[in-house]
Amino acid sequence: MPLTPRPQAEPTSRSGLIAGVSAYALWGLLPLYFPLMDGAGVWEIGAHRVLWSLVLCAGLLMLMRKLGRVRTLLADRRVLVGLSVAAVLLATNWVTFLYAVFTDRVVDAALGYFVNPLVTILLGVVVLRERLRPGQWAAVGVAAIGVVVIAIGYGTVPWIAVVLASSFGLYGLAKNRLGRTVPALPGLVVETAALTPVALLYLLLLAGSGTGTFAVSSAGTALGQPWHSLVLMGAGIATAVPLMLFATAVGRLPLSTVGLLQFIAPIMQFALGVLVLGEEMPPARLAGFVLVWVGLVLLGVEGQQARSRRRRSLTRS
Secondary structure, three states, X not given: OOOOOOOOOOOOOHXXXXXXXXXXXHHHHHHHHHHHXXXXXXXXXXXXXXXXXXXXXXXXXXXXXXXXXXXXXHHOHHHHHHHHHHHHHHHHHHHHHHHHHHOOOHHHHHHHHHHHHHHHHHHHHHOOOOOOOHHHHHHHHHHHHHHHHHHHHHOOOOHHHHHHXXXXXXXXXXXXXXXXXXXXXXXXXXXXXXXXXXXXXXXXXXXXXXXXXXXXOOOOOOOOOOHHHHHHHHHHHHHHHHHHHHHHHHHHOOHHHHHHHOOHHHHHHHHXXXXXXXXXXOHHHHHHHHHHHHHHHHHHHHHHHHHHHHHHHHHHO
């Protein structure tokens, strides 16, 4: 889920709000979709996610007659390297999320996406040399204590949450460094194209060894063929459609609105993990989550106060 939208946005529109809510709601429902591919491994699903995302996005660009934008991106070496780095980070995030779903640790994944905005802030300090206001430091500190509480309760660091938050924070940073010259859909085509050779090679190796589940009638899958293969292909749709809805939303909504909408997905994932999938929520884990939520509330309140101060300053001037 991208968390670094473009800084400029038009006033709130109904279509933008619908697109934004739809994007994050679809991301929130992903823990229910991937188990339909039971029988395929995490790496096989990840490879299909890459391959069919590329097919869908490239096909859409062809229909819109905008495939030339991809060639423009490929001709710029700096952009190509940046998008390739972003692709590796995105793949890391995807595979880790799949692992969380298939090992019944969806709540850990939700924690990662709750913590992600705070990781993004810290990356701004460490990499971009940005200075935090006291309220932001307080929010980051409270959330960090929450993660420590969860780690103590587990007896180990919640590494799934850490990898998801850090990989997507770095992905946002990589996209930020490229600036606003990379359109969302052509950029996604280049990113998935960079991953496709590895994904395709892996799928061919699975097919050659007889361990793949795509278009194999004898594979031990929950849905059976051809539904299992269709669901694997649908992973591309499940990946690309929310990203395109997100791109629509960030062009039509204020940044503050998009920032609030981003919590729809982890809230849904948390609820699914606890209420639907039956994951345990011991007291230490719950206490840690509460502290993370308090940190996020502090961050939101501080941000709103900072915006109010800026507006008053501009009014006086």
